Amino acid sequence: MPKGFIRHEGRGGAPSLCSHCQRQDRVYRCEDCFSIELHCLECIVKLHISLPFHRIKQWNGSFFMRIPLKSLGLRIQLGHPASQSCIRPVPASTSDDFVVVNINGVHEVSLDFCGCETAQxxxxxxxxxRLYPATVRDPRTAATFQVLQQFHILSFESKTSAYEFYSALARLSDNTGTQKPRDRYDEFVRMIREWRNLKLLKRSGRTHDPAGLDETKAGQCAVLCPACPQPGKNLHVDFLKAPPTQSWIYTLFVGIDANFRLKRRNVSADSVDPSLNGGSAYFVEENAFKSYLLLRMGDTQEKSTCSGHTAVNLVNSKKSHGLAATGVGTVDCARHNTKLPTAVGDLQKGEKYTNMDYLFFSAVQHFPSLTRVFALYDIACQWSKHLWERMETLPPSLRFEHGNDRVDFAVPKFHLPAHKETCQLNYSFNFIPWVGRTDGEAPERGWANINPVASSTKEMGPGSRRDTLDDFFGDWNWKKTTGLHDALLTKLKEAVMQRHHQCIALQELEAALPLGRVSQWTAEVEAWEADRERANPFQRKREVVTQAKIRLELAKEEAKLLQEGDDISLDSEVSPSVLISTGLDLEDQQRRLSAEISSLPSDATDEQRLKVQTRINVLQRKIESWTSYQMLYMPLLARQRASELSKLDPLQEARPHLFNLLLPSQCPPSFSARRLKEYEWKLRFAQTMDALEDIRQNLRLRSYLLKFKKTNIRGQVANTRAQNTLNTVKDRLDANVRKYRTARAALMSLSPALEKTGWDSIIRELLDDDIRSLTVGLDGQTEGRRMLSWIWQTLGVTKDQDEDLQDALRVEWCKVRARSHRWTEEVILLLEEMRRVKQFFDWKVQWWREQSAYGSRQATLFAELKASCEKKWNNVPGLVRMKGQEAVITPPVCI
Known part of the structure; x- marks a missing residue:
């Protein structure tokens, strides 16, 4: 152990006389002062007149022992300079057991209130x-401003509860349990709640309003998002005159979501524990909110017609026993992750429309002059259906005109794969125009910040909980505000780079397409963008290629040849196409049997072995029958078959799963049966499509099972069963992968002889990294940079006239075009948001300058924030031009 560490337990060789007065023995040392010198009684008291809450230790001849300043004679005199603390002017009253909570602990002090004629x-x-009293009448407890400020910030950053913080202070006073300080936890909780409210009012400028606090309007104490369109604050006065092709940059994007972790137990009541904020920040005003909910209590919520959304279908089955609130709903700024004013409210049972409707319209009421609002909700496809009918049941102050498509709807990107295909096409932010790269998942990011306080707010009364959460939401908004200069610049850098890459990708694809085809597709997309009730161009018009479809087509083709007298069938029951399709079926059975044999345990029972042997015998008979027909159509294989049979041991058990079927793709190049090769090509192509679809289905099933297992499965038995189910899905997935790779290898073998080109841009090589779910990226990829595996995308062949491939190519072109447009829009939106941020800070500077001295300080702060933005964004024009001007849409001119 370092000597310097243990040295502090003794006097450290210090001289006996006081280092300050050099007259008396020094036996006292302060634990909180930087100096480690020892002082006498008189000097230690004088040195701490202005530091009355420091911890003092006294040398008792053997070691240093804790001793309070109070016992040394130090008294705190209020109403006079600190230098007069020991002079004691006329006291109004004296308290020798006054308790002060400070950053060094919980201390009893001797305190005198001033009794002079001018005393307050x-x-x-x-x-x-700078002592905050626990009560306004005859206070006996106070907390220093410093300790309240410290806990305030610490609670934001570490989510420390008041109980944990106070317990730590008590241990700083006494960590032995022998001299515990007086319990002032209840008083501390009350003081910190009042402190939060007063800080809220102060920072929103309410303390400077001549009309008084009672005139505070709903949401007036919320921290506004500087980058969102705020009429009268960061928009040009004539922004409403912008034409439709330019006005989209003034869209307000809001994200709607619910959080079921922020519960509240059914303790206390609003009459006992009312909110101090009263709807002035983020929570809606409780009385009006509850009155509306009570009025609509009997409303029946329609069932979801989309994928089974628990938010819709299970609203009445949420566990609510013993809970006053099962969670909270919220409306956020969807592009900058900030809470909107009066946009948060409690949920009683599930995510009911009545609750979420009220919160949505309560939030949007603060933007009355905006002409476009985009609402993003994970159940937007259901929630939006009868929204305007339900709006008529809301209080008149929350209603607004919704004509001219003022409000549009979409589903956040992460939640979209859980919806039906029609919703994925019609509510996707990837396809809807004039939205940039907004993803709509802002509320989810906010929950990650607030969830750690759920355990402490769960036990609070209704008013305390709302005020506390209001404070946390305000801090979250403020951190987002002060970080905008970096956040927007980072987004712009990525947007400029992605715009460059995506525009080039579009140009390259269109260069390989016939001009007329691009013009036709462009007209279809633009018509849908203007009216999304039209046919969606991102949806395939033709059916997906399947083996069943190809077999039907081949059967029709053979029927036509038979009618024309050009039939090449050598058997009345088995035609050439039947021969090849049956061969592919046998190949599938071989794969399944091989997998079953390899999975057979070494200690398998007789019943298990009998089951496998029966399947071996059945497959053996099928192959023998099939090969007899194969010799009719492929007689040149007779010699090769005879050679293979001669090498087999007649005593060896039959192994039909290893039998070489010798389909046309497996034959040597000299084999010239072109029609059989054509049949196999078509069937193999369809087989790859079937295999890809099966792979996608099993990946979706595996994702669902994993999520269900994590959420609902508990106990060893249930987990074992769930894992067995997952193993079954994995076996199916592996079989589908082998099927795809075998079929693709056959296509590779057949393509030279059949002169097939370009097909491998859609039937691509399937690597292990490609086999992943929709929501899974490669290792190291974050969600924002995650790329879909190609198996979830379809790219047709530009020169092939096959209608199925061309339909797939059309859809892929639409997606490439959409990506190019969205990134271009994102650059435009970010530039507009940067402009808005600076104008908002200018407005804030002017607004605060009209206030008091505190207002001047705040005005300087916002001026510094604007200067920081200008410094960070100094090279933005050059950055935007760095990759060229590859805009594929006309950027609006910000008026």
Missing amino acids: SRMKQLLRA
């Missing part, structure tokens, strides 16, 4: 000494 009230005397 005891509460004011404490406040002017």
